[in-house]
Amino acid sequence: MNYQHYKKSYFHIPNFKRTWPEKEITHAPVWVSVDLRDGNQALLSPMTLAEKVEFFKCLVDVGFKEIEVGFPAASDTEYSFVRYLIDNDLIPDDVSIQVLTQSRPHIIKRTVEAIAGAKNVIVHLYNSTSFLQREVVFGNTRQETIQLALEGFQQLKELLKDNPNHIRYEYSPESFTCTEMDFAIEICNAVIDELKPGPNHKLIINLPSTIEVSTPNIYADQIEYVSERLNRRSSIILSVHAHNDRGTGVASSELALLAGAQRVEGTLFGNGERTGNADLVVIALNLMSVGIDPKLELSDIDRLIHIYKKFNKLPIHPRHPYVGEFAYTAFSGSHQDAIRKSMDYAQRTNAEFWENPYITIDPKDINRSYEPIMINSQSGKGGIGYVLETKFGYMLPKALLQDFTSAIKSLSDRKHAVLEPDEIYEAFRQEYINRSDNIELLEYHIHAIGSESEITAKMKIYGETKELKAVGNGPLDALCLAIRPEINHKFEIATYSEHALDGKSSSRAVTYIALSDNDGTVTWGAGVHPNINTSSLYALVSALNRM
Numbered sequence: 001m002n003y004q005h006y007k008k009s010y011f012h013i014p015n016f017k018r019t020w021p022e023k024e025i026t027h028a029p030v031w032v033s034v035d036l037r038d039g040n041q042a043l044l045s046p047m048t049l050a051e052k053v054e055f056f057k058c059l060v061d062v063g064f065k066e067i068e069v070g071f072p073a074a075s076d077t078e079y080s081f082v083r084y085l086i087d088n089d090l091i092p093d094d095v096s097i098q099v100l101t102q103s104r105p106h107i108i109k110r111t112v113e114a115i116a117g118a119k120n121v122i123v124h125l126y127n128s129t130s131f132l133q134r135e136v137v138f139g140n141t142r143q144e145t146i147q148l149a150l151e152g153f154q155q156l157k158e159l160l161k162d163n164p165n166h167i168r169y170e171y172s173p174e175s176f177t178c179t180e181m182d183f184a185i186e187i188c189n190a191v192i193d194e195l196k197p198g199p200n201h202k203l204i205i206n207l208p209s210t211i212e213v214s215t216p217n218i219y220a221d222q223i224e225y226v227s228e229r230l231n232r233r234s235s236i237i238l239s240v241h242a243h244n245d246r247g248t249g250v251a252s253s254e255l256a257l258l259a260g261a262q263r264v265e266g267t268l269f270g271n272g273e274r275t276g277n278a279d280l281v282v283i284a285l286n287l288m289s290v291g292i293d294p295k296l297e298l299s300d301i302d303r304l305i306h307i308y309k310k311f312n313k314l315p316i317h318p319r320h321p322y323v324g325e326f327a328y329t330a331f332s333g334s335h336q337d338a339i340r341k342s343m344d345y346a347q348r349t350n351a352e353f354w355e356n357p358y359i360t361i362d363p364k365d366i367n368r369s370y371e372p373i374m375i376n377s378q379s380g381k382g383g384i385g386y387v388l389e390t391k392f393g394y395m396l397p398k399a400l401l402q403d404f405t406s407a408i409k410s411l412s413d414r415k416h417a418v419l420e421p422d423e424i425y426e427a428f429r430q431e432y433i434n435r436s437d438n439i440e441l442l443e444y445h446i447h448a449i450g451s452e453s454e455i456t457a458k459m460k461i462y463g464e465t466k467e468l469k470a471v472g473n474g475p476l477d478a479l480c481l482a483i484r485p486e487i488n489h490k491f492e493i494a495t496y497s498e499h500a501l502d503g504k505s506s507s508r509a510v511t512y513i514a515l516s517d518n519d520g521t522v523t524w525g526a527g528v529h530p531n532i533n534t535s536s537l538y539a540l541v542s543a544l545n546r547m
């Protein structure tokens with residue numbers, strides 16, 4: 001690998017006493033959806049006005065109070081969308097729309113025109129501050145870079161000075177993670193000094209991980225280091241906006257919260273430039289999973305998935321946290337076993353809290369329909385038993401389950417595929433239930449003789465119909481006695497168990513019987529019938545056929 005091609009692109013963070021590793025997240029941050037801006041700018045085909053309107057409504061329903069609705073100067077659609085929201089009174093009073101602008105006079109002017117009449121607006125101005133961007137992209141010195149930001153805000157203040165509405169400002173030193181720390185502090189403080197925020201008109205300072213270049217702990221250090229050195233800190237809302245280039249956008253945002261961030265920008269399911277933005281659904285559900293109110297209403301997750309797929313025209317990965325197709329599925333035997341035991345335990349003990357060794361949240365809390373267990377060649381008896389029990393009501397004795405599991409594993413191995421519950425049941429039915437291949441019980445009658453039972457049975461044995469009769473200490477014993485002389489094989493009933501299948505008075509019963517023969521080989525059979533005597537006789541015949 002050509003690792004010599006790379007070097008660290010973030011700058012040294014001077015020694016300081018970091019406190020974030022000792023902290024815990026205790027409450028939800030201010031959430032900001034940037035789906036309609038950062039998400040939208042990264043799409044193959046950006047959303048139409050109608051699509052943005054529908055997406056916006058969904059974000060409002062979810063509970064976002066700050067929504068970056070676009071970059072109004074970018075295109076007619078972007079501009080018209082902002083106007084449409086305002087002119088049609090679609091922005092609830094408790095929701096602020098946020099618009100993004102570069103620090104360029106004509107772009108700022110157009111942005112201000114776009115927001116005329118909106119009650120609550122955050123005007124978000126950015127310019128890039130990293131060494132590379134300053135030197136190569138802009139050709140600006142540090143001082144010129146600061147000047148660019150200040151001139152932008154001076155123009156905004158002038159254009160908005162008579163605006164009667166609630167206007168707040170946000171400043172982002174874009175490419176913050178590759179900016180020298182002293183310069184990041186210098187430029188943010190220059191903006192703070194220009195805007196002079198106070199407790200009643202706070203300024204949002206957003207420190208983006210425009211591109212992820214380090215492990216999340218470095219980002220957290222950068223956030224805490226700068227946070228502590230901002231002027232008028234109590235009048236600043238510290239915001240983060242993490243991308244996901246190293247796959248740690250969520251972790252970066254979470255550690256940044258420990259480090260002093262109060263506000264998190266991101267998108268649903270992590271859409272956004274390149275590898276995406278921080279996934280707000282994951283961060284919020286991470287909070288819920290440890291008992292913290294996420295302050296977003298995510299229970300109708302399927303609606304969000306639908307909106308995401310429809311308007312972003314992107315799929316959700318099957319392994320996506322919380323929402324992927326397999327997020328609540330275990331394939332491997334030991335996981336299935338532990339999931340099953342824990343679910344049974346929670347039900348038995350009427351548990352107050354969700355606790356499961358392999359499933360972090362109860363999928364029902366986000367209205368997911370789910371398959372907790374799927375069966376393939378890596379599965380074990382725990383999972384197979386779970387499927388037979390939860391889908392079909394069969395509670396197999398452990399030894400029978402073991403017997404059946406080897407058959408299922410080799411079936412899945414041969415098929416190279418997951419087995420559907422119906423296939424598993426069908427395999428069980430064909431192999432064990434009411435077998436009559438060579439020996440068939442056609443009719444029977446039982447008479448009680450004192451404490452004993454006499455059975456008269458019409459049976460087909462290897463093609464020949466026979467009338468058999470015997471007395472035993474119960475119907476099953478009697479049938480064993482009647483059959484033994486007819487077949488050339490010794491057997492004893494080793495175990496017997498039964499249960500109702502459907503849980504109603506009209507329900508069917510299932511009986512499981514294990515026979516052992518001369519050399520100790522154990523053979524299982526099962527019988528199903530509404531009459532419990534019949535189900536047990538069928539189980540015996542079934543086991544005999546298998547033996």
Ligand SMILES: CC(=O)SCCNC(=O)CCNC(=O)[C@H](O)C(C)(C)COP(=O)(O)OP(=O)(O)OC[C@H]1O[C@@H](n2cnc3c(N)ncnc32)[C@H](O)[C@@H]1OP(=O)(O)O
Pocket residue numbers: 038041071073074075101102103104107126127128137138148174210273
């Ligand atoms: C990290 C982020 O996601 S930031 C948001 C990025 N989003 C977008 O760019 C989407 C919307 N953008 C657009 O539609 C277009 O880029 C526009 C309309 C804003 C501008 O388009 P154009 O005028 O054609 O310029 P272009 O896009 O090529 O931008 C490059 C110019 O903008 C300058 N520029 C870039 N960012 C900024 C900024 N934040 N402030 C001031 N100038 C900037 C560059 O230095 C460059 O100037 P130059 O032409 O003098 O070299």
Ligand SMILES: CC(C)C(=O)C(=O)O
Pocket residue numbers: 038100126172174175206208209210211241243
């Ligand atoms: C404008 C800023 C916040 C941005 O989108 C980024 O840095 O990724």
